[in-house]
Amino acid sequence: MDFFFARFHKFFFERDGKCVRFGRCEFDNRRERALHRYASAIVLSMALIAPTHGFGGDKELGETRYNASCKNCHGKAGKGAASYPKVSGNPVPYTTEKLRAYREGIKQGANSALMIMMAKPLTDEEIDNLAAYLEDAT
Numbered sequence: 310m311d312f313f314f315a316r317f318h319k320f321f322f323e324r325d326g327k328c329v330r331f332g333r334c335e336f337d338n339r340r341e342r343a344l345h346r347y348a349s350a351i352v353l354s355m356a357l358i359a360p361t362h363g364f365g366g367d368k369e370l371g372e373t374r375y376n377a378s379c380k381n382c383h384g385k386a387g388k389g390a391a392s393y394p395k396v397s398g399n400p401v402p403y404t405t406e407k408l409r410a411y412r413e414g415i416k417q418g419a420n421s422a423l424m425i426m427m428a429k430p431l432t433d434e435e436i437d438n439l440a441a442y443l444e445d446a447t
């Protein structure tokens with residue numbers, strides 16, 4: 310592992326034995342080198358985590374958005390209310406597809422007009438956040 314970080318560090322942070330990130334420094338000091346390796350390890354983990362978490366929506370932002378614009382019809386945590394369908398408990402792709410379709414004005418059920426109006430202002434990011442929140446909202 311240490312070897313890997315050392316190579317990673319060399320690739321991203323060093324040019325001709327000199328550090329080129331996080332300010333100027335020369336590696337005649339072991340502690341300083343270790344510190345920069347540590348920093349590079351953090352950068353590396355973020356790069357590895359981003360694809361698995363970065364593309365998924367943010368549940369908290371989704372919840373805020375939901376409570377602001379959707380709760381009045383679909384009820385608390387998307388559980389559904391009267392004639393408004395339950396929207397929680399569906400896989401993320403199901404919800405994102407529905408919301409994108411409504412946003413494009415494509416009818417889904419008998420009462421799509423309302424939803425088309427509601428989905429129009431949603432951004433891609435908001436749709437991802439809402440879907441992430443609704444997947445297992447309780």
Ligand code: HEC
Pocket residue numbers: 375378379380381382383392393394395396404407408416417418419420421422423424427428439
């Ligand atoms: C004015 C009431 C109203 C509001 C506000 C509203 N919806 Fe809806 N929603 C509906 C109705 C009615 C339907 C069923 C539409 C149809 O027949 O296609 C629906 C359908 C849906 C569906 C598809 C359900 C399924 O499985 O077919 C999703 C997902 C959804 N709404 C999410 C949302 C989200 C997210 C928001 C907030 C941005 C929202 N809705 C705001 C009334 C509303």
